[in-house]
Amino acid sequence: MKVTSYPRTGVLDLRLVPAAVVTWAVTLAGLLGGWGVAAALAIAAVVLLPLVRARRIRRWRNGLLAVLVLAGITATGVGVRAHSTAVHPLHLAAQQGDRVEVRASLTSRPKPLRGASYGARRAQDRSVVQVRLRSVHVDGRRTAVGGRALLLVPTEPWRSLIAGQEVTATGRAVPPRGGELLTAAVQVGRAPEQVGPPPGWQRIAEDLREGLRSTSRTVLGPEAAGLLPGLVVGDTGLLPPEVVEQFETSGLTHLMAVSGANLAIVCGAVLLVLRVVGAGPVPCALGAGVAMAGFVVLAGPEPSVLRAAVMGAITLFALALGRERSALPTLAGSVIGLLLLAPGLATTAGFALSVAATAGLVLLAPGWSAALHARGVPVGLAEALAVPAAAHLVTAPLVAAISGQVSLVAVLANLLAGPLVAPATVLGVAATVVVPWCAPLAGALVWLAGPELEWVLAVARHSAAVPGAAVDWPSGVVGGTSLAVLALVLLIVLRGRIARLVLTSLVLVVVVVVIPVRHQVFPWPVPGWSLVACDVGQGDGLVLATGRDREAVVVDTGPDPAPMAECLRRLRIRSVPLVLLTHLHADHVGGISAVLSGRQVGAVAVGPLGEPAWAAREVRATARAHRTPVVPLRAGQRLRWPGLVLDVLGPRGALARSDSAEDANDASLVVKATTPAGRVLLTGDVALPGQAALLASGADLRAEVLKVPHHGSRFTTPRLLARVRPQLAVISVGAGNDYGHPSPLILGELQRMGARIHRTDQAGDIAVVPEGQGRAAVERGDPLRPDER
Known part of the structure; x- marks a missing residue:
């Protein structure tokens, strides 16, 4: 034997x-x-x-x-x-782009997409939902099949569905992305049909989640009300976009995603209570198991939640119970079991991050904590320092590969925020459980969680505001691999005492000298700026200083809230007397919630054309939710502030009276801004017919700075450029876009005219400032160049 x-x-x-x-x-x-x-x-x-x-x-x-x-x-x-x-029938239909009808059961709630599709519907008007197929109807033949698929659906009619409901959907099948065991992605353009009832336990879980959301909105401020559901069940739908950006910059995003930490907190609280009342090992294990199962039901049976259940079990039973020797085998066994049951997890970022973070806690944190304690650091403080440092080190390469940036404040931010996450989460879970039976008690529990939530929000806000809080890093496999190699080298080098002293000295020099000096040499915002073209991707988002401290007019808001929120944060804008939307296409209005959230906004101004209708409805709904009026603007109107004058020049003629969605670009509001840096012509996406009407109107179009129409589209007449005769040409355009923007023809025409061209896809944010008798364009991160006049 x-x-x-x-x-x-x-x-x-x-x-x-x-x-x-x-x-x-x-x-x-x-x-x-x-x-x-x-x-x-x-x-x-x-x-x-x-x-x-x-x-x-x-x-x-x-x-x-x-x-x-x-x-x-x-x-x-x-x-x-x-x-x-x-060989699945739906997969074969997707290869041909056929229209199909599927009967399927939802495995997750519909989740709004982020971003935008150019000149069309905003991506937030589209949602994605994973389904398990029951049958497929292709070419007049219905086949009972299994398998999984992805549905791209309109958000509004699908919003109220939850996991477990069966639906019938019709749309065009397209091939899914590689590396996923999905039969197809189906582009659905209408409401679901033959909607079945959800399972009873799913309905109860959704009612509990809605109870938490409504109680949070009633008791807490808007930011804290959005954060609590995020901590408890990963629901960030109520969180303002600028807060999301702050959490990303400060390395706290993981707090808003269901992970093993959530389960460890909940189960740990249950174990603590059971041990206090004297329960034995068996009741404690049963209680923790019931709490874990209940949390999975509450958060929803999505792959990320099920993955978190396994990782939470590892954290709880292997680390919290002091069985360090079994932690690594348990982690490895869990990886094997999960991949055998659900191989699609192998390509997901969430799975990789969970495994890496847990491995860091198992492999690095105990040794680092012991080393700190041996040097006189108290046990509790040593663990508090070692855990976030280890987790951040091992996950940083993955985060860099995904996001293209590395947070330099993540360890400190997690150290400050971490201790209060657990009590806030426990209070939130307790409030969720009791809200159906005693709403006042649930409100009291949420109120008790308020101070902890405000502290976490303050940590995220101040950490993100630190100069150099996050640095850009190459994304993708190359960026992730290079950072992983660097981290491994650091781990090896730091085993020596002299190397640790050298690295500590270098870190102190960077923090105390380099970052402050860089912030002074490359200041942002540039003192005295008049106009900033924000880098919002493939869209427009411009900010005009009014002459008052921390106040600016915003012209268009880009396709997505996060970039616009970050730009305004960097500019330290607190008051926006006017948000001017040149027209209602997705790439100009998608980020409006970022502007309206967290600052004083006087009004939202729109042009005469209320098309596309869906966008008009959404803009008005968003403004109404923030108690901001929507006002019309027409040619001939003038608006004044101490350091800014806006003259509305267009649309003119028939375009000002059009009711056709096809005229949305040409019906763009065209505005001339008079600033300390000179005249700036803001043209929206006005194309050839709109430009012709503008030229025929006889309006004075001369300006020192031109926001080039339509992201530098080739549909810009040289006559317009000749009439404006700009010294600086600013092009707001997304890197690597699929539309050929900006056109080489337009770039060549501007160069022949002697205009200096600045593009957001190459430079990031661009500021226009007065300089002597002229003006300069300053790219974020570059020193002011007085020779550019």
């Missing part, structure tokens, strides 16, 4: 780690390469098994055999799933 020996305390148990790594690698290869690659890997594992058995390797043979068996099982499972997906 063979007796298995377990590693002694302090020695890492790595036996399951190779199996987990191989399982993940094989799963990735099968998902990305298709069922043929998965089949080849399965065959290779079978071929290698007898070869390994025949070799006389006593120490490693059993382990290698186990890994090969697991690799074969994994490859076979992925191959079977991938082949089923490849």
Whole structure:
């Protein structure tokens, strides 16, 4: 009889780690390469098994055999799933772009998309929902099938649906993205049909979630009311966009996503109560299990929640119960089990982040905490420092690969915010549970969570405001890999005492000298700025100083709230007397909520054309929710502030009376702004017919600065450019856009005229400032260049 020996305390148990790594690698290869690659890997594992058995390797043979068996099982499972997906009727229909009708059960709630589609509907008007198929109707034939699909649906008619409901949807099938076991993505353009009732437990869970949202709105301020549901169940729908941006910059975004930490907090609170009342191990385990199951039901049975349940169990039972030796095998075993059951997790960022964060807590945090304690740091403080530092170090490469930036304040922000997240989460969960039976008690619990929420919000706000809080980093595989290599080198180097002293000195120099000096040499906002073209991607978002402190007029708001919110934060704008929307296309109005949230706004101004109608309704609804009036603007009107005058020049003629959505671009409000830096012509997306009407009107179009129409589209007449004769040309355009903006023809025409061209896709935010007798355009992060006059 063979007796298995377990590693002694302090020695890492790595036996399951190779199996987990191989399982993940094989799963990735099968998902990305298709069922043929998965089949080849399965065959290779079978071929290698007898070869390994025949070799006389006593120490490693059993382990290698186990890994090969697991690799074969994994490859076979992925191959079977991938082949089923490849021959699925819906997948074949997607290859042809056929219209289909599907009967399916929702596995998640519809989630609004972020961003925008150019010149069309804002992406927030479209939502995405994952479904499990029941049947597919293609080419007049209905087939009962299984499998999963993705539906792209209009937000409004699908908003109230929850997981578990069966629906019928009709739309055009298109191929899904690679690396996912989805049969197709179906573009649905109308409301769901034949909607079935949700399961009773799903209805109860949704009622509980809505109870938390409504109670939070009643008791707390808008920011805290949006944060509490985020901490409890990952629902950030009520959170203002500028707060989301602050959390991203300060490295606190993970607090608003359901993760193993949420489950550890809830189950830990239950265990604490049970232990206080003297419950034994079995009741404690049962109570924690019930709390975990209840939390999964409350948050919803989505893949991220189920993944968090496993990771929460690891954190709770392996770390909180002091079983450090079992933590790593449990993590590796959980990775293997999850990937065998749901191989699609292998390509998701959330799964990778969960595994990396947990590994950091297991591998690095205990050693770092012990080292700090050995140097005289109290145990509690040592753990508080080690845990966020370890989690941030191991997840930073993944975050950089996804977001293209690295937060330099994340460890400190998590250290300050972390201690109050747990009580706020526990109070929020308790309020959610009691709200159906005793609303006043739920309100009291939410009120008690208020101070903790305000502290977390303050930490995020002040951390994000630190100069250099986040630095840009290459995104994608190259950026993530390079940062991972750098982190590994640091871990190796820091094992030496001299290296630690050198690094500490360098960090102090950067914090005390480099960052403050850089902020003075490259100041932002530039003193005396008159106009800033915000880098909002493929859209327009401009800010005009009024001459009053921290006050500005905003012209268009970009396609998405987050970039606009960040631009206004960097400019320190607190008051906006007017938000002027040149026209109602998605790339000009999508970020309006960012402007209206968290600052004083006098009014929203729109042109005479209320098209597209969906956008007009949404703008008015958003303004009404923020108690901001919507006012019309027409040619001939003049608006004044101490340092700014706006003259509305267009639209003119028939375009001012049009009611056709096709005229939306040409019906753009055209405004000339008189600023200390000179005259600025703001043209929206006015195209050839609108430009012709403008030229025929005889209006004075001369301006020193031109916001080039329609992101530099080729549909700009040279006659307009000649009439304006700009010295500076500012083009608001998204990097790598699919529309060919800006046109080389327009760029060439502007260069021949002697205009200096500045583009947001190349420079980021662009400020126009008065300089001597002329003006200069200053790109964010660059020093003022007085030679540019």
